[in-house]
Amino acid sequence: xxxxxxxxxxxxxxxxxxxxxxxxxxxxxxxxxxxxxxxxxxxxxxxxxxxxxxxxxxxxxxxxxxxxxxxxxxxxxxxxxxxxxxxxxxxxxxxxxxxxxxxxxxxxxxxxxxxxxxxxxxxxxxxxxxxxxxxxxxxxxxxxxxxxxxxxxxxxxxxxxxxxxxxxxxxxxxxxxxxxxxxxxxxxxxxxxxxxxxxxxxxxxxxxxxxxxxxxxxxxxxxxxxxxxxxxxxxxxxxxxxxxxxxxxxxxxxxxxxxxxxxxxxxxxxxxxxxxxxxxxxxxxxxxxxxxxx
Amino acid sequence: xxxxxxxxxxxxxxxxxxxxxxxxxxxxxxxxxxxxxxxxxxxxxxxxxxxxxxxxxxxxxxxxxxxxxxxxxxxxxxxxxxxxxxxxxxxxxxxxxxxxxxxxxxxxxxxxxxxxxxxxxxxxxxxxxxxxxxxxxxxxxxxxxxxxxxxxxxxxxxxxxxxxxxxxxxxxxxxxxxxxxxxxxxxxxxxxxxxxxxxxxxxxxxxxxxxxxxxxxxxxxxxxxxxxxxxxxxxxxxxxxxxxxxxxxxxxxxxxxxxxxxxxxxxxxxxxxxxxxxxxxxxxxxxxxxxxxxxxxxxxxxxxxxxxxxxxxxxxxxxxxxxxxxxxxxxxxxxxxxxxxxxxxxxxxxxxxxxxxxxxxxxxxxxxxxxxxxxxxxxxxxxxxxxxxxxxxxxxxxxxxxxxxxx
Numbered sequence: 001x002x003x004x005x006x007x008x009x010x011x012x013x014x015x016x017x018x019x020x021x022x023x024x025x026x027x028x029x030x031x032x033x034x035x036x037x038x039x040x041x042x043x044x045x046x047x048x049x050x051x052x053x054x055x056x057x058x059x060x061x062x063x064x065x066x067x068x069x070x071x072x073x074x075x076x077x078x079x080x081x082x083x084x085x086x087x088x089x090x091x092x093x094x095x096x097x098x099x100x101x102x103x104x105x106x107x108x109x110x111x112x113x114x115x116x117x118x119x120x121x122x123x124x125x126x127x128x129x130x131x132x133x134x135x136x137x138x139x140x141x142x143x144x145x146x147x148x149x150x151x152x153x154x155x156x157x158x159x160x161x162x163x164x165x166x167x168x169x170x171x172x173x174x175x176x177x178x179x180x181x182x183x184x185x186x187x188x189x190x191x192x193x194x195x196x197x198x199x200x201x202x203x204x205x206x207x208x209x210x211x212x213x214x215x216x217x218x219x220x221x222x223x224x225x226x227x228x229x230x231x232x233x234x235x236x237x238x239x240x241x242x243x244x245x246x247x248x249x250x251x252x253x254x255x256x257x258x259x260x261x262x263x264x265x266x267x268x269x270x271x272x273x274x275x276x277x278x279x280x281x282x283x284x285x286x287x288x289x290x291x292x293x294x
Numbered sequence: 295x296x297x298x299x300x301x302x303x304x305x306x307x308x309x310x311x312x313x314x315x316x317x318x319x320x321x322x323x324x325x326x327x328x329x330x331x332x333x334x335x336x337x338x339x340x341x342x343x344x345x346x347x348x349x350x351x352x353x354x355x356x357x358x359x360x361x362x363x364x365x366x367x368x369x370x371x372x373x374x375x376x377x378x379x380x381x382x383x384x385x386x387x388x389x390x391x392x393x394x395x396x397x398x399x400x401x402x403x404x405x406x407x408x409x410x411x412x413x414x415x416x417x418x419x420x421x422x423x424x425x426x427x428x429x430x431x432x433x434x435x436x437x438x439x440x441x442x443x444x445x446x447x448x449x450x451x452x453x454x455x456x457x458x459x460x461x462x463x464x465x466x467x468x469x470x471x472x473x474x475x476x477x478x479x480x481x482x483x484x485x486x487x488x489x490x491x492x493x494x495x496x497x498x499x500x501x502x503x504x505x506x507x508x509x510x511x512x513x514x515x516x517x518x519x520x521x522x523x524x525x526x527x528x529x530x531x532x533x534x535x536x537x538x539x540x541x542x543x544x545x546x547x548x549x550x551x552x553x554x555x556x557x558x559x560x561x562x563x564x565x566x567x568x569x570x571x572x573x574x575x576x577x578x579x580x581x582x583x584x585x586x587x588x589x590x591x592x593x594x595x596x597x598x599x600x601x602x603x604x605x606x607x608x609x610x611x612x613x614x615x616x617x618x619x620x621x622x623x624x625x626x627x628x629x630x631x632x633x634x635x636x637x638x639x640x641x642x643x644x645x646x647x648x649x650x651x652x653x654x655x656x657x658x659x660x661x662x663x664x665x666x667x668x669x670x671x672x673x674x675x676x677x678x679x680x681x682x683x684x685x686x687x688x689x690x691x692x693x694x695x696x697x698x699x700x701x
Contacts, residue, residue, distance in 0.1 A: 005526040008551070012518045119346035121539050123546075123572035130549030130576060130701070139525075141550035144518070213546070214515060215539035215572065219343055223513045258519035263510035264482065266519070 008138040009255045015144040017251025021244040022151035023206040023224065024231040025158060026199035032175040032238025033195035036086055036098040040106040041203055042221035042228060044074065047109050048207025049216045050117060056124050063124050063211055064146075070204035078200030081105075082193040106221060113218040121217040129213070147209035154205045155244055158198070162240065171195050175238055230270040234277045236284025246273075246285070332375045333368075333634045335360075335624075336395030337405045338416065343383030344512060345409050347538055347566075348613045352408045352430055353378060355610065355617025358602050363621070369628050377401060381412065388412045392419040402634045405620050408613070410434040410453075410484040417445050425636070426643040428623045430616035434484035438664040444644050446661050448620040448654070449585040450669035453488025453561075456583035459685040460559065460673050461496035463694065464531075473530035473556050477506035479520050479544060480535025489561040489583065490535025497531070505529050514540060521547035528553075534560035542572045549576060549701055556697035557581065564681060565612050565674065577676040579698030584674050586615035586656050587683060589691070594622065595655040619654040626652045 023045060030038040048070050055066035089097045132139040162168040173181035174188045174195070181188050210216075227250075235246030250273060257266040277284060337356060340349035360376050363369055377399060381387040388407055395401045396419070406429020407416050413432025420427035421444050428446045433453040437445070451458075464472060476497050480490040487509070498504050505527040508520050521544060524532055532548070532555045534541050541563030548555075557579075563569055564582035588599045588609040598618055602610045610618070627647050633639035651660040660668050673685035675695060682692035 002526065005522060008522045008526065009519055012522060016516065016518070114342065114346070119342070119350055120568055121347050121542075121572075122568070123542055125572060125574045127574075129546055129574070132550045132552060139551045141518075141547075144550070215542045217347065217539065219346070220515070223515055255519050259523065262508060263514055263520060267511065267514075 004137055005259060006256070007136070009259050010252065011135065011138040011140060012144075013252035013255030014248070015140070015148050015251075016255055017248035018148040018151040019144075019206075019209060020227070020231055020251045021155060021247035022147075022202065022209060024228045024235070024243050024247055025155060025240055026202040026206070027228055028232040028235065028238055028240060028243045029195060029199040029202070031232065033171060033199075034082070034086065034098075034192050035095045036102070036196075037095060038102050038199070039099060039225060040102040040109060041199075042224040043106040043109040044077075044200060044203040045207040045210060045224065046216060046218070046221045047113060048074065048204045049211035049214065050113055050122070050207075052208045052211040053122050053124050053216065054117065063126075063208060064150075067205060067208050070208065071201050074204040075197040075201040078197035079193045081200070082196035086196065087189065087192075106225075110218045110221065117218075119218055121215050123215045124211055126212065141213065143213040147212055150205060150209045154202060155240070158202065158240060161198075167191070167194065171198075227270045230274040234273050234285060239284065242284055332373045333370075333403065333628075334375050334377055334399070334401045335403045335405055336377050336379075336392070336399060336401035338379045338381045338388050338391035338395070338407050338412075340383035340408055340412065341378075341380040345383040345412075345537075348431070348562075349383070349408045351611060351613030352617040354606065355430070355614035356405060356621060358598075358605060358610070358614065359618045359621030361605070362598070362601055363625065369625055369634060370632065372634075376405075381407060383409075383412070385412055385415050388416045389419055392416045396420070396423045396425060396636070400636065402636065403624060403628070405617075405624065406430055406432065406448075410437055410488075413437055414440060417442050420444055423636070424640050426624065426627065426640050426647070428620045428647075430613070430620045431485075434488040436484050436488075438666050442665060444640075445665040446623060446647055447665055447667050448623045448656075448659065449616050450656050450659070450667055451585065451671045452666050453485050454492035456489045456561065456585075456671040457493035457496070457559065457673070458670055460581065460583070461493055461500070463673075463685055464497065464502075464557075465500040473502065475503050475505045475527070475529040476531045476533060477524040477527050477529035477555075478504060478533045478535070479506070479508040479510065479517075479524065481514075481537060481540055482509050482511050483535075483537065486535035486537060486561060488535075490533050493533055493559065502531070510540070512537075512540075515543060517544040517547040518550070520544065521551050521553070524548060525551040525553035529555060531555060531557045532559070534558075534563075536560045536563050538563045538566055538568075542569065545573060545576075545580070545701075554700050558698055558701075559583075562612075564676065567608065567611060570676075570679070570681075575679070576701040577679070578701060579676060579695050580701075581673060581675045581684075581698075582681070583671040584612055584683075585671050586610075586612045587672065587674070588615075589683075590655070590657070592653065592655060592657050594653060598655045615655050619656050619659070622654045623647065623652050623659065626650065 027041045030036045051070050052063035052066040056063045128142045131142045170186045170191045174191045178188050231247050235242035254266050254269050339353050360374050364373050379391040381391050404425050408431040410432045413429050417427050427444045428448050430448050435454050478494045480487045506524050541560040559581040564580050565584050570577050599609050627643040628634045631642045631646050651658050672683045674681050675684040677692040683689050684694040
């Protein structure tokens with residue numbers, strides 16, 4: 001095993017981890033705010049990727065511009081979904097029933113993508129798709145770097161929003177203790193709707209980042225939901241920094257493990273990490289004590 | 295749309311089942327032709343899930359075959375009708391589907407599904423019911439080692455022999471021009487591995503060194519680590535045992551690492567029309583074996599390509615052609631034996647095919663005792679942006695480009 005390959009794998013792992021963090025950020029937010037297990041999150045990622053592909057196909061512009069459409073659109077869908085569907089679930093069985101509800105939504109999205117754009121596997125053809133930058137001897141693909149930058153930027157924004165803004169405070173208060181938040185005058189149902197919209201907006205960004213360097217097809221989301229769920233559990237449900245760290249650790253771990261173990265075994269890392277977390281520290285390694293309510 | 299189509303099939307199946315009961319009740323009364331005397335052919339295909347892309351190609355091929363047969367007056371003077379179920383790319387579903395088609399729906403004939411992984415379990419069901427099982431996609435060697443006596447593969451060659459012409463060419467090069475090292479990455483799938491390992495083993499026997507030999511699960515979408523291994527090995531030849539998205543993602547990942555092999559061969563994906571839409575101008579020199587080309591001058595092929603293009607607006611690719619070939623093979627047996635129903639007829643069809651040579655859109659086909667076709671695959675290469683046949687030399691549409699230009 002040579003060091004150049006190891007360093008290259010490390011670089012790839014960091015880039016992959018960044019993407020994982022972005023893709024998982026929304027999932028942890030939904031659970032944090034509303035105890036909703038959002039199975040359809042990855043389906044929305046793929047939907048955003050399809051919109052980016054279609055946008056590029058129709059206009060010839062860079063798929064990143066499709067964010068101008070998908071981010072507000074997904075935010076709106078998220079708010080609508082929470083206000084119209086999720087709130088109708090009984091609080092006592094919310095977590096369980098949200099699995100069923102969002103599973104149905106995931107199937108619906110998959111079916112609609114197939115119906116509208118067929119099952120043909122698509123890839124955005126970018127003039128810079130094969131380009132890379134040399135970084136200390138390792139090749140860093142431009143598309144992966146862009147996805148990473150997009151992830152870093154949106155996670156930083158999300159973090160600032162949560163920490164600094166009034167809305168963020170209200171959202172965190174809702175995450176921490178819903179009844180107490182209501183007592184101090186926070187309209188938690190409205191905050192929950194906006195929080196859900198925010199989560200889905202990250203799916204729009206994540207899906208677009210994914211579309212830069214992936215071949216997409218309607219059923220692709222099933223390959224993503226498992227690893228993403230593992231990431232948010234390891235990271236402590238509801239904690240965005242925890243999710244980011246867990247995503248980074250697992251991304252780098254997976255990439256490095258592929259060198260000696262091969263792809264098949266490296267993929268099991270997520271599930272090993274999931275089992276280990278549930279056995280040793282069910283509240284997650286970085287998050288609060290939310291998981292105990294699961 | 296698809297649900298409506300299913301509905302019509304349902305009605306049609308019910309009608310034909312009713313017709314069957316009627317005709318057996320008052321035997322001697324020859325079916326008056328028309329819709330109550332159709333030949334129903336049952337198929338299960340992966341229309342959703344991982345194999346939906348090639349699955350839909352096979353569906354188009356079957357439907358084109360049925361439409362053309364019906365336009366030409368049907369089989370034995372009877373109209374044919376397909377009953378296609380969606381197995382969602384699952385081996386459990388495919389077994390259920392064929393059980394239902396044969397036992398419950400009482401279809402007259404069956405066609406095979408797509409992909410080796412689904413062919414083996416469904417061939418077993420077909421064998422239990424003594425049905426003729428001609429299939430368009432189970433090319434891996436293991437399909438023919440299960441002892442099936444009812445199975446025929448409707449394509450020119452089994453997976454392990456797909457690269458025979460390429461291996462022959464490479465090993466025939468003078469020592470100083472011949473590549474020395476080979477990197478192999480294959481999906482954990484009998485067909486994909488069959489093609490790649492067929493070439494790998496022949497090159498290894500010829501003295502080339504295998505420096506990377508990776509296997510990845512079918513759900514793999516990130517190929518950067520595999521690409522890093524291949525790139526770091528600096529192999530002269532890269533061989534991909536691939537289906538579609540894995541080849542595209544692996545090739546782009548290799549390009550991102552500035553890896554420039556002297557020869558790159560991938561199964562299946564490069565023959566897909568979507569391939570160059572995904573990779574763009576960087577396909578130059580990529581090789582792929584193929585059992586079919588729309589340009590082939592076989593008699594039935596010219597007609598097939600023309601009428602298929604009329605229906606779909608673009609010429610058929612390999613999946614469509616193999617499906618169509620399946621239809622042709624079954625039709626040849628039915629016409630020769632003169633029957634199409636469950637029971638003794640099926641064994642007669644099987645016996646006839648065992649010794650027959652059938653003219654198809656992929657050329658004349660004949661089979662050994664296990665159902666292995668006895669022809670060879672052509673080697674195609676992207677030359678000047680078009681995929682052309684480069685090997686063997688007597689079928690060549692363009693000169694073989696070696697070493698491959700940088701991508």
